[in-house]
Amino acid sequence: MSSGVGVNAECLTAFQELKLGKKTKYIIYQxxxxxxxxxxxxxxxxxxxxxxxxxxxDEPRFAVFDFEFEKEDGGKRNKITFxxxxxxxxxxxxxxxxxxxxxxLRRSLTGIALEIQGTDPEEVSFExxxxxxxxxx
Amino acid sequence: xxxxxxxxxxxxxxxxxxxxxxxGYAGDDTPKxxxxxxxxxxxxxxxxxxxxxGTEGTETSSNKTQPANTYIGQNGPSIWRxxxxxxxxxxxxxxxxxxxxxxxxxxxxxxxxxxxxxxxxVLVTEPAWNTPENRExxxxxxxxxxxxxxxxxxxxxxxxxxxxxxxSALVVDIGQSMASVTPVVDGFxxxxxxxxxxxxxxxxxxxxxxxxxxxxxxxxxxxxxHQLISSKMPVDxxxxxxxxxREERVAQTTESWKVWAENREIDEWxxxxxxxxxxxxxxxxxxxxxxxxxxxxxxxxxxxxxxxYQVSEHFFISNHNSPDQPKTLPGLITESLxxxxxxxxxxxxxxxxxxxxxxxxxxxxxxxNIEMPRNFAHAKxxxxxxxxxxxxxxxxGGSILASLGTFHQLWISKEEWQEHGKAIxxxxxx
Numbered sequence: 001m002s003s004g005v006g007v008n009a010e011c012l013t014a015f016q017e018l019k020l021g022k023k024t025k026y027i028i029y030q031x032x033x034x035x036x037x038x039x040x041x042x043x044x045x046x047x048x049x050x051x052x053x054x055x056x057x058d059e060p061r062f063a064v065f066d067f068e069f070e071k072e073d074g075g076k077r078n079k080i081t082f083x084x085x086x087x088x089x090x091x092x093x094x095x096x097x098x099x100x101x102x103x104x105l106r107r108s109l110t111g112i113a114l115e116i117q118g119t120d121p122e123e124v125s126f127e128x129x130x131x132x133x134x135x136x137x
Numbered sequence: 138x139x140x141x142x143x144x145x146x147x148x149x150x151x152x153x154x155x156x157x158x159x160x161g162y163a164g165d166d167t168p169k170x171x172x173x174x175x176x177x178x179x180x181x182x183x184x185x186x187x188x189x190x191g192t193e194g195t196e197t198s199s200n201k202t203q204p205a206n207t208y209i210g211q212n213g214p215s216i217w218r219x220x221x222x223x224x225x226x227x228x229x230x231x232x233x234x235x236x237x238x239x240x241x242x243x244x245x246x247x248x249x250x251x252x253x254x255x256x257x258x259v260l261v262t263e264p265a266w267n268t269p270e271n272r273e274x275x276x277x278x279x280x281x282x283x284x285x286x287x288x289x290x291x292x293x294x295x296x297x298x299x300x301x302x303x304x305s306a307l308v309v310d311i312g313q314s315m316a317s318v319t320p321v322v323d324g325f326x327x328x329x330x331x332x333x334x335x336x337x338x339x340x341x342x343x344x345x346x347x348x349x350x351x352x353x354x355x356x357x358x359x360x361x362x363h364q365l366i367s368s369k370m371p372v373d374x375x376x377x378x379x380x381x382x383r384e385e386r387v388a389q390t391t392e393s394w395k396v397w398a399e400n401r402e403i404d405e406w407x408x409x410x411x412x413x414x415x416x417x418x419x420x421x422x423x424x425x426x427x428x429x430x431x432x433x434x435x436x437x438x439x440x441x442x443x444x445x446y447q448v449s450e451h452f453f454i455s456n457h458n459s460p461d462q463p464k465t466l467p468g469l470i471t472e473s474l475x476x477x478x479x480x481x482x483x484x485x486x487x488x489x490x491x492x493x494x495x496x497x498x499x500x501x502x503x504x505x506n507i508e509m510p511r512n513f514a515h516a517k518x519x520x521x522x523x524x525x526x527x528x529x530x531x532x533x534g535g536s537i538l539a540s541l542g543t544f545h546q547l548w549i550s551k552e553e554w555q556e557h558g559k560a561i562x563x564x565x566x567x
Contacts, residue, residue: 001295001324001567004543036543060302086302088519092166092526095302096537102304103323117305117488119519 003100005031007108008039015109018043018066019080026051029062029105035097038062038105048126055124058089060098062105067114069130079113079133082106088119148258148539149250151242152293152532155227156313156494159532160245163260163539167525168532170249175397176237177208177221207237209244214397217364219389223397229335230264230315235274239282246283254279258287258548260539262531265294265319265331272566273559280554287548289539290566294319294326296534297492300526301519307473307485309466309505310531311495313404314338316452316466318473320485325567327481332473334463336452337495343448344403344411355439362398362434365390369436378437406431407448413500414446415507418454422446449498453508467508474513486513491520492530 011029018024023045030041041061042054051065063083070076084102086095106112114133118124148163153174161168208214214223226234226241246254259279263272272290279285298306298321308319317333319326351357356377365387369380410431414422423443432438452466464472470489474482489509491502502520509516521527538544549565 001291001538002547003538003541004546005541006543035541084304090302092300092533093537093540096299096534097541099299099302099304100324100538100541106323117303117484119302123487 001100002103003097005035005097005101005104006037007105008032008037010040011038011105012108014040014043015064018064019111022066024066026054026063026065028054029064030059031097031101038101052121052124055083055085055087057087058091060084060086060090060094062098062102064109064112067129067133069133071134077133080111081114081116081129081133082109082112083124084115084117085124086117086119147256148260148287149246149252149254150260150262150532150535150539151245152262152529152535153227153232153238153241154312155225155230155315158241158245159529160242160250161532161536162250163536165536166533168529168536170245172210172241172245172249173214174227174241175214175223175225176241177214177216177218177223177394179206179218179221207240209237209240210248214394215364217386217390217394219386220391221394222391223393227314230312230317230333231267232271232275235278238275239278242278242283254283254285257285258289258539258545259283259285260289260291260535262293262296262535263290264315264333265292265317265326265328266333267292269563273562276549276554276559276562280551285551287545287550288554289548290562291535291538292319292326293531293534295321295324296538297490297530298488298534299324300530300534300537301490301521303488303490303519305481305484306488306490306519307470308490308492309470309496311337311466311491311493311498311501313495316469316493316495318469320473320477320481322481322484327477330473330476332464332469332476334469336463336465336469339463340448340451341400341403341407343451344407345399347444347448348403348406354442356437358433358437358439359435360399360402360433362402364398366434369434372436372438374430374438374440378433378435380435402433406433407498410441410445411449411498412445413449413452413498413504415500415503417504418446418450449501452498452501453504466505467512470509471512482513483515487515487517489516489518491518492527494528496520496527497524 014027024043025045027043028041029038032039065081067079067081150163152159158172158174159168160170226232226237246252276288279288294308297308304324305322310317315333316336320330348358365383367381367383410429416422426442428440428442430440455462455465506518
């Protein structure tokens with residue numbers, strides 16, 4: 001079941017730039033004001049900390065982060081990670097619209113290696129994500 | 138035909154549970170009409186007579202479509218009438234008798250909300266274990282009897298998951314008669330992982346036996362409802378009650394009405410006195426369990442200590458003396474997860490959504506919070522703090538979904554129904 005919300009073409013362009021161009025580090029997606037389409041809120045070259053700072057405390061967002069980490073044996077890995085950020089403090093309607101629209105965006109992005117569903121800062125902390133990312137690496 | 142534009146589709150949302158039927162406008166945060174699903178009726182032989190008796194039948198506008206001898210809504214079952222029986226169209230959370238459904242919906246929409254269903258798309262909710270025949274029958278009722286312009290049927294598990302902001306979640310829903318665990322992944326129910334049992338009803342029946350037995354601590358409580366009591370005298374706590382019954386009414390009270398009224402008293406007792414201990418059942422805890430006083434409609438007041446916890450403990454621990462006990466909550470959760478793909482288990486356990494009116498039992502959330510992490514490493518339980526959101530979670534989810542302008546492409550329109558018939562329900566509403 002889904003909400004029928006559409007995905008702006010820009011979302012895909014930004015994702016391709018991140019995936020292939022390696023220019024950007026992360027993308028934040030949001031729903032437009034009328035809740036009809038998912039659009040790009042921000043693209044950035046910042047660090048994971050900057051990224052967490054860009055997730056609002058009381059509003060859901062989608063995000064893609066090019067997660068880079070080192071394996072124990074020293075090998076470097078990259079995992080493009082998809083985030084569904086839905087903090088407990090958000091309005092119930094916003095949570096609902098994001099949850100039911102996620103599939104539309106998620107399906108149009110190919111090459112996602114890891115998915116994170118987060119409701120509080122701990123669930124998206126660097127350590128949690130690192131832990132999940134290194135499991136399958 | 139309704140013009141869908143922007144966010145205002147003015148859809149209606151109907152959520153039918155064992156205890157109540159909730160109906161309201163999509164976009165609202167609480168249902169406008171909450172009516173009991175239980176209804177009163179007089180055995181058919183007396184139908185014409187009761188009609189002739191005059192005005193005390195059902196509320197005005199719907200008389201033409203509704204047999205004159207059913208009593209629905211706030212003034213339905215709860216008002217005592219001679220020889221009135223009580224029925225419920227649901228058993229085990231599923232609609233098994235469709236005859237009273239149109240009158241119930243009609244009452245909620247036309248008499249309570251005063252809205253014309255032919256002008257609004259209608260979204261109806263269904264439990265995850267609903268049958269294809271049932272949902273098709275519901276579509277048929279809405280299109281053929283109510284002439285709705287568009288219809289959708291949505292799963293309460295998915296709606297509850299969405300309402301807590303999750304595409305994937307393990308939804309634990311505790312209702313009046315059933316408790317269910319529904320794994321939802323990316324907005325779809327994993328049917329093989331669905332687990333449900335009638336444990337709430339089992340706890341209810343246990344409460345009945347605890348209340349109606351004389352014990353060394355107290356007298357048994359008579360469960361007479363206030364409708365059958367003509368007067369009572371104040372008595373001290375623990376003393377036998379002094380009340381007089383309305384004998385003329387008692388003589389004409391049916392067994393089904395009496396059971397219904399007694400069940401209400403039991404539910405009330407369970408809701409106000411019943412509780413779940415956070416550390417489980419042990420003697421040490423019981424010795425310091427805070428007693429709570431409760432007064433029955435007969436005027437009999439007494440305090441309950443250990444018994445408060447004893448009955449609800451069965452939500453968690455199975456009793457070896459009663460092999461017919463339905464599955465407990467941890468049992469259901471384990472069963473559900475076991476049936477799911479191991480890769481999904483972690484996502485599900487870290488997104489457990491607790492909902493349903495039965496989950497409001499004192500201490501139940503705390504107990505789950507303590508028990509789940511013991512069995513599952515990453516368990517995390519999300520429960521709306523607002524009791525309204527928990528009680529009407531399914532309705533609320535439907536309300537938001539149906540209010541989205543973009544959702545209109547998913548509605549089954551009347552034209553589509555006429556062209557494709559029943560088959561479209563299964564295709565569209567997944």
